[in-house]
Amino acid sequence: MLNTQTEEIHRIESMERAMEQRLKRYHQLRQAANAFNLSLTLDDLLESIVRSAGELIPGADHVLLYLAEPDSLKMELRKVWRRLGSATIKEKRGDAFDQWVLRQGQPLLVEEAGKDFRFPESAAEKAGRTFGSLLAVPLITEHRFLGVLRLESAQAHGVGPDDLRLVRILGDLASLGIENSHLYTRTAQLAMTDDLTGLAVRE
Secondary structure (H helix, E strand, O other), X not given: OHHHHHHHHHHHHHHHHHXXXXXHHHHHHHHHHHHHHHOOOHHHHHHHHHHHHXXXXXXXXXXXXXXXXXXXXXXXXXXXXXXXXXXXXXXXXXXXXXXXXHHHOOOEEEOOOOOOOOOOHHHOHHHOOOOOEEEEEEEEEOOEEEEEEEEEEOOOOOOOHHHHHHHHHHHHHXXXXXXXXXXXXXXXXXXXXXXXXXXXOOO
């Protein structure tokens, strides 16, 4: 009986720790949403997104944010967050993993790079840096593709399904923030120029 009670106490304590961690992460998501709403310029917003993602997922060593060009959908690396001591990112247009997210329009989780049947073993090596696992979510609003938010870990299984669920929520918030930033910029431009002639509006 004593052993059974001890095991039950340990189980309850473990559940409490897991619940505390979950509540902490959702509190971080709420803080991120507030930060996104306060970031009117696109550059400030993108910086806030990658920083929030890195702080939200402890196992991530890199956070990369690609934005897609509206017409061609070519992706450009716009922001990078690095944990201290991690390698520099050289790839600026995305790789096979990012292209998969672009084509499928679906989140991606690769828990062991080089062992995922969807990608050749050399796919991770072509990125020019070493990582053991990654997750990526599409940034989409009203069926419009905006880009990709990607997190990498140096370790296999460094990121997992629970992390992906949180980053999907963060990606939805980020997508809305990016769209609002575009609208804000467009509104500011219209306020300064005549929509028909393109000439500056006289005050």
